[in-house]
Amino acid sequence: MSNFVFSAAEWRNLLICAGLFVLAAIVPLVADGYVLQITISIVMYTALATSWLLFSGPTNYIALSTAAFFGIGMYVTAGGIDLVPYPLLILASGIAGAVMAAIVGLATLRVAGVYFVIFSLGLAELVRQFMTWGQHVLGTMSGLYVTIDRTEPMYYWQLLLLTAAVFLVGWWIGRSRLGFALRIIGNDELVAVHCGINTARAKVVLFVISSAFASVAGAVVAPRWGYVEPGVAFNPFVSFQVVIMALLGGTHRLWGPLVGVIPFVLLWELISIAFPSQTTLLLGICFLLIVYVIPNGITGLIEDAWKRRGKAGGTAAGPVQSPVQQSPVRQKSQNA
Amino acid sequence: MDIVIIGLLLGGTYALMAIGLQLQYGVARIMNLANGEFLIAGAFSTFWFYAATQASPLFALFLVAPVAFVLNWAIYRVLLQPLVRRAKSQGKLEVDSILATFGISFISVGILLAIFGGQYLDYAYLAQPIFIFGERYGLNRVVAFLASAALCTALYLWLHKTRAGLALRAVSVNPSASGLVAINVARTSALAFALGGAVTAVGGGLLSMFLTFDVSLGVVFTLKALVIVILGGVGDIRGTIVAAFILGFAETAVATLIDPGLTLAAAYVLFMIVLLARPEGLFGRRTA
Numbered sequence: 001m002s003n004f005v006f007s008a009a010e011w012r013n014l015l016i017c018a019g020l021f022v023l024a025a026i027v028p029l030v031a032d033g034y035v036l037q038i039t040i041s042i043v044m045y046t047a048l049a050t051s052w053l054l055f056s057g058p059t060n061y062i063a064l065s066t067a068a069f070f071g072i073g074m075y076v077t078a079g080g081i082d083l084v085p086y087p088l089l090i091l092a093s094g095i096a097g098a099v100m101a102a103i104v105g106l107a108t109l110r111v112a113g114v115y116f117v118i119f120s121l122g123l124a125e126l127v128r129q130f131m132t133w134g135q136h137v138l139g140t141m142s143g144l145y146v147t148i149d150r151t152e153p154m155y156y157w158q159l160l161l162l163t164a165a166v167f168l169v170g171w172w173i174g175r176s177r178l179g180f181a182l183r184i185i186g187n188d189e190l191v192a193v194h195c196g197i198n199t200a201r202a203k204v205v206l207f208v209i210s211s212a213f214a215s216v217a218g219a220v221v222a223p224r225w226g227y228v229e230p231g232v233a234f235n236p237f238v239s240f241q242v243v244i245m246a247l248l249g250g251t252h253r254l255w256g257p258l259v260g261v262i263p264f265v266l267l268w269e270l271i272s273i274a275f276p277s278q279t280t281l282l283l284g285i286c287f288l289l290i291v292y293v294i295p296n297g298i299t300g301l302i303e304d305a306w307k308r309r310g311k312a313g314g315t316a317a318g319p320v321q322s323p324v325q326q327s328p329v330r331q332k333s334q335n336a
Numbered sequence: 337m338d339i340v341i342i343g344l345l346l347g348g349t350y351a352l353m354a355i356g357l358q359l360q361y362g363v364a365r366i367m368n369l370a371n372g373e374f375l376i377a378g379a380f381s382t383f384w385f386y387a388a389t390q391a392s393p394l395f396a397l398f399l400v401a402p403v404a405f406v407l408n409w410a411i412y413r414v415l416l417q418p419l420v421r422r423a424k425s426q427g428k429l430e431v432d433s434i435l436a437t438f439g440i441s442f443i444s445v446g447i448l449l450a451i452f453g454g455q456y457l458d459y460a461y462l463a464q465p466i467f468i469f470g471e472r473y474g475l476n477r478v479v480a481f482l483a484s485a486a487l488c489t490a491l492y493l494w495l496h497k498t499r500a501g502l503a504l505r506a507v508s509v510n511p512s513a514s515g516l517v518a519i520n521v522a523r524t525s526a527l528a529f530a531l532g533g534a535v536t537a538v539g540g541g542l543l544s545m546f547l548t549f550d551v552s553l554g555v556v557f558t559l560k561a562l563v564i565v566i567l568g569g570v571g572d573i574r575g576t577i578v579a580a581f582i583l584g585f586a587e588t589a590v591a592t593l594i595d596p597g598l599t600l601a602a603a604y605v606l607f608m609i610v611l612l613a614r615p616e617g618l619f620g621r622r623t624a
Contacts, residue, residue, distance in 0.1 A: 060431055107608050111615040114367055114430050115566065119607065121369070122559040126604050133597050236555070240438070247435070281446020287439030291432060292418070 021164055028153035040156050040224075042265045044217060047163040048238070049246040049257035051213035054170050055206045056243075057251040058182035061113045065104070065120035066242045068127050069097040069211040071233035073218025075131065078144040078228040086148060090219045097215025098208045100127075105204035128234035135230075143229035146222050158220045166213050170254045173209075178202060240283065241268070247290050250297025259298045339588050341473060347584020348481040349542050351488055351577045353557065354564035356536030362571040363508040363528035366416055367430055369437040372558030373444035374404060374533050378540030379549045380448065383457045393459075394483060397541045401534045408533025411440065412526045420525070441554065448551045458548040480542040487538065492573055504528050508571045536561070556600060563603045567610050569617025578618060582606065 006014070027039050048066055056063050073093035080089050104123065108116040173179040181202045184192040192199050222228055241264075249260025264286075271282050294301060353375055360368045378400045385396035419436060423429035465472040495501035506514040507524045515521045540557075543549075564583050568575030583603060590602040610617065 060427065062431060062434055107611055111611055113427065114434070115611060115615070117367075117434055118559070118562045118566075119604075119611075121555070122600060122604065125556065125559075126600055129597055129600050133595050136595070136597070240442070243435075278446060278450070280442050280449060284439045284442025284444075284446060287442060288415070288436060291435045291439060292415075295432075 017167065021160070024160055025157065028156050032152075036152055036156065038265065038269060040152065040159065042261055043156060043159040043163055044221060045242065045245055045261045045265055046258050047159060047166050047217050048214055048242045049249070049261055050163065050166045050170060050254065051210045051217075052242050053246050053251055053254070053257050054166070054173065054213075055203075055210035056246070057254075057256075058179065058186045059113075059203060059206070060186050061109075061203070062117050062243065063120045063207070063210070064117065064236075064239045064243065065123040065211070066214050067124040067234055067236050067238040068120075069101065069214035070218040070221075070238055071124065071127060071131075071230075071235075072097050072100060073215035073220075074222040074225075074228045074233040075144075076215070077219040077222040078146045081146050081148065081223070086223075090216055093215045093219035094212040097218075098212040101208045101211035102204060105207040106200075109203040109207065110200045124234045124236050124239060128230045131230045131234070143227055145227055147226065148223040150223055152224075155220065155224050159217070162213070162216060162220060167254065169209065169213075173206070174254065178205065182206060237283075240287075244283070244287055244290065248286075248294070248297055250299030250301075252296065253299045256297055256299045259302075263298075339585065339592055342477070342592075343585035343588035344581065345473070345477045345481040345584075346588060347581035348488075349477075349484045349539065350560065350564060350584055351580035352484040352542065353536050353539030354561045354568070354576050354580050355488060355491060355573060356532040356534070356539060357558075357561040358565050358568075358570075358573065358576045359504075359528045359532030359535065361565060363504050364412065364416075364525040364532070365420075365426070365429065365511070366412070366433045366437065366529060368529075368532075369434060369558055370441035370444055370554075371437075371533075371536055371561055372554035372556065373441045373448070374408070374537050375540035375543070375557045375561075376549060376551060376554045377444065377448060378404060378537030379544035379547075380452050380457060381537075382541035382544045383459055383549075384452075386459050393541060393545055394479075397483075397538050400537050400541050404537035405530045405534040409526055409530035411533075412529040415440065416529070417522065417526070420522075441558075445551055445554060452551070454551060456548050456550045458544075474546055476545040480545045484539070484542055487535070488577060491535065495573060500527070559600065560603050563607045566617055567606055569619040572617070572619040575617055575619030 024043075028036055031039065048070070052063060052066055055061065073096070076093040076096050077086075077089045080092065084092070104119065108119045173182075181192065181197045181199075184195060184197060185199050185202060189199055218233070225232070245260040245264045246257040247260070248264055249258060250256035272279055275282060290297070296304075353371075356374075357368065357371045360366050360371065381400050381403075382393045382396040385391075385399065386393045389395075415436060416433060419432045420429060423432060466475040466478055467473075495505060503514070503519045503524050504527070506517070506519055507521055507528070511521050511525075514524070540549075560583060564579045565576060567582065568577070568579030583606060586602045586606055587599045590598050
């Protein structure tokens with residue numbers, strides 16, 4: 001039960017987060033129109049990028065499947081909107097995403113990480129093909145209308161709640177045995193196996209949690225888009241943007257994606273207005289810049305600066321290593 | 337019978353593009369997610385060459401191959417080698433190279449969109465029937481298959497009979513030990529990467545003789561090539577060729593019997609089976 005005993009610093013952090021949450025919650029009361037739209041997309045991408053981080057952050061397995069789960073959530077909502085009450089659909093979307101993540105995870109997470117990355121890369125396209133085919137066989141139209149009475153601030157609050165849930169779950173995982181196991185896996189999978197950690201199970205569980213959140217995000221947003229169609233719901237761009245935002249922020253801290261999402265959404269807004277036909281090219285350039293110039297993201301930069309300041313002040317005792325860079329044994333594990 | 341022959345013809349052409357990726361991943365250790373974009377670039381250049389000159393697209397390949405070789409060489413030297421040097425482990429290199437080539441793939445798509453636009457491109461070359469066992473097949477498919485088979489054979493012989501090929505195979509088995517026996521690993525990796533890119537682009541040129549392309553298809557071909565490489569086993573050309581035929585058959589069977597929209601699903605089913613039953617691939621070495 002030590003999970004529920006908080007230190008003073010943790011109480012402080014919790015209070016800060018609660019304060020930020022309340023601040024974020026009053027945004028729709030003061031903003032509307034275009035500003036509110038941008039904040040909605042910031043909150044949505046924060047939820048998606050942070051849930052992506054839950055799995056990919058500690059394990060270093062780049063999941064490119066956000067769009068697949070996001071789309072599934074949209075489709076579950078669109079398909080059931082006339083049959084079941086909306087809150088149940090949100091739950092159902094989460095379960096549908098979790099089930100698919102479990103299947104994918106069980107098949108791909110037992111072997112080398114690179115196979116998982118490849119599999120996740122095509123997952124959205126695969127589900128899209130199946131959906132298109134299914135609708136073709138059933139003879140229904142390729143698109144579905146989702147009409148429900150909601151205002152923009154309501155979407156905002158729903159997404160904000162979802163984001164808060166992602167943060168709480170992420171924070172709880174970080175404190176739990178599961179989170180500890182994942183950090184060991186991320187540092188050196190071989191060591192983790194020798195410690196008696198069931199690495200496959202830990203990875204699958206985290207992937208399921210992370211994907212279920214993406215599906216719920218899809219379910220929340222579906223009625224806002226109004227019309228769900230395979231090409232839109234399973235747009236692979238969503239996956240790539242989520243990955244790039246999380247990387248920009250940095251993947252070593254739970255709040256990393258938040259730091260990446262805000263500047264990226266604003267920048268992307270500018271780019272897609274100024275160069276509407278070159279977005280793909282510019283997204284690629286952003287990718288390369290992040291990989292080469294700031295491999296540890298903005299949070300990495302902040303922490304480095306913090307450390308340097310600490311050293312200059314003469315308080316730092318000995319060399320401090322960032323937790324991800326200490327994996328000398330790992331070389332052997334995959335070369336053999 | 338139809339399925340068998342069309343699958344054979346398709347698989348033979350797939351073999352070439354997959355060998356390209358095999359060289360890049362098996363030897364240079366770069367999981368190149370921009371592979372499909374080079375295939376598309378090869379296909380588009382061939383289209384463009386044919387539209388401009390009306391000469392056989394096969395001649396275009398003599399132009400496509402060297403250009404793709406030089407481009408890939410430059411990409412490896414400028415963008416990927418720093419990652420190889422920076423990487424502390426194979427795992428870290430994989431993550432970095434996946435992200436970097438992902439970025440490269442987006443940039444390539446952007447450039448291709450700017451040059452060729454977003455529409456579907458195809459052309460009619462040798463669109464006359466040829467009769468095999470009394471059934472009609474497109475002559476262009478047969479020609480593409482023969483060209484691909486010739487190139488695969490040449491590559492196989494080059495890898496297994498020459499000194500340079502031996503060096504490539506040595507690096508593929510163990511880069512650090514290859515360095516000890518006086519193989520220039522950096523150079524050999526760059527060569528393998530560049531050659532792989534050229535082979536893939538030529539594969540794209542051949543595929544363009546009978547398939548319709550648009551810019552967004554690059555990812556799909558990257559996935560197909562990856563499935564083939566993994567199915568066949570990383571580091572083994574024979575496996576790649578066998579796996580390419582298997583994928584060709586599977587896709588043709590699914591397309592004719594169920595729905596042409598499900599070809600990627602066929603590849604994925606194969607992928608799942610391999611991962612569950614034999615993760616090291618058909619001809620792969622079982623890792624300890």
